[in-house]
Amino acid sequence: MSAPPRGTAAGIDPAAPGAEDAVIPPTVALHAPTGRSWRAFLEPLAVLLIGAAWMLYVENSDLDSIEERSLKPDYVWQKTWEHIELTVVSTVVVLAIAIPLGILLSRVWARPATPFVLAVANIGQSAPAIGVVVLLAVIFGIGFWTTVVALVAYGVLPALRNTMVGLQQVDPTLIDAGRGIGMSPAMVLARVELPLATPVILAGIRTTLVLMVGTASIASFISGGGLGDLITTGVSTQRNPVLLTGCVLIALLALLIDWLGGMATRLLAPKGL
């Protein structure tokens, strides 16, 4: 058949190697590290190095007894781990609520409910997190799970919005094409809408994660644990090394988690987009 000449005329080299090579031209790869490039791992490496260097510096400087107690490596590690737990658990809960809700609200029959749900989510976001956490502590008592509830109330909106926007921006002609060739509504959702919305939904997850890392510091006000404890200790005892260690570690953790989110966005997004 006469296909190859026509292909050439249209500007696509039929002898081009694999499809993937064509998707990412080498010049682009230089500037935007992909999951397969070693450059992608420079950022987390730098973060870990800075963290280690900071800890070495702090441990080896002159510390009084309060500082020494608050900056013991075991203790700092425990707080870091609590912080990660808070972040991950609240993010998982946020996603478990926001993504199904976002899908539901993007169905034609549920559109009228959208403003109400968004208003509620807006309240959670706009109320100061610190006020919410204290109020909830009064209601539910102090501890880890109360903090998670407060974080979830705070973090639902970005994830929900991104899910809805992601689904709304799917080209309606593609949905029409899916229906037209005989896909059931569930198939259109699973095979067309969700895959095409994935990049935006993933971006929402990334935002949520970073938001959670920062906000999880307030857990220390209601004995929820986490790196916030270092900050409150540092402030109340006027020990700057303790305060700074808390701040530096939270910032580095946020960078690390943002990097992880970025990698997930790159690797999980469907090919061909």
Add this chain to the structure above:
Amino acid sequence: MSDADPAPASGATSAASAAVTGDAAGADAARGNRGGIQLINVTKRYPGQSVPAVDDVTMTVPSGEIVVLLGPSGSGKTTMMRLINRLIEPTSGKIIVAGQDALGLNPVELRRHIGYVIQNAGLFPHMTVATNIGLVPQMLKWDKDRIAARVDELLELVDLDPATFRGRYPRELSGGQQQRVGVARALAADPPAMLMDEPFGAVDPITREHLQDSLLRLQEELGKTIVFVTHDIDEALKLGDRIAILDKGSRIAQYATPQEILLHPADDYVEQFIGGGQAMRLLKFSRVADVPLQQVPEARPEDDAAAVRDRIAAGSTAFAIVLDERRRPVRWIHPEDLDGVTGPIGTRGMPTATPIRARNTLQQALESLIQIDHETVPVVGPRGVYRGTVTLATLQNAIRDMKERTRARRRGADAT
């Protein structure tokens, strides 16, 4: 079959569509109505709108034909097409696809058996070409090997090399290639009928011509029942076996063959819609082979000059044509060229212009006639064999004849 068609309501429509449903039924019977589509008194009314989008339409799409729904935007042509695969549910009426009552079937199941092609192809960007094409067979639970074989077969059919294209993503294809894949996807499960909604509307004119030619070639091979929506009159005339010209509310202003529409617009609306230049369009859609050619005296290089002179004198033209041993036209010869010549005429005379092929359109013939200084151009059939000659006057007569014949036929139809 024809007695199942209730007479349409409006006056102008009834004459045209009654005639059409009559011979459409005949064509259907001959083909056993494999994939014909019928709309019977179909109405679509959107809530809150006083005027129905589709108002009591009755129409038969004969099996194996391309029927073009042609109309300006807002004429409801897309709505009408989407009623057939129930992307839009009709308010009332009956729709029959391939002998089955479409409204009695599960709409999802129904759509898997009607091909669907839209503007810009509507390929899913996150799936490879092969996955896109294989979607419907996959939904119909074909096994993997059968789907893979079918995908390759279809890519060949639409002139794309399977090895090159099956693994590509849509954005790595040009617009024309995407549309070819779109057509392949619609054909995947070999449906009897296909709906095409302005499929070639967003590609450049040259690619569009290519795609139209490919579709016609495919159709010769496959004989699907195709409902094709467009607002481009030239596309409609080129592709349609029949054209339905739609007015507001999907009123069918005329439903007839392209020639009939060009020669005899049913009413002012149709006339206005197809616009001026009908004669030019006729030239574009009629072939030289359909026109009575002018015959001129023939001669061979070895013929005697005196004999040729006599032949020219006896003929109606002032010259003769010299043919070679395989009857291909070579030269014109005038009596002046032969003044004082005795014996064979040899290579005297004037070389002819590049001949016109019998399967060229009249427009192409006209173009050659305008470009050359000679008034007459030879016409050749397969292998360049001489068939006759054509002049501007020949074309003029041909168009006049076409008009006469249709007028006569219309008078006959009205009388009965």
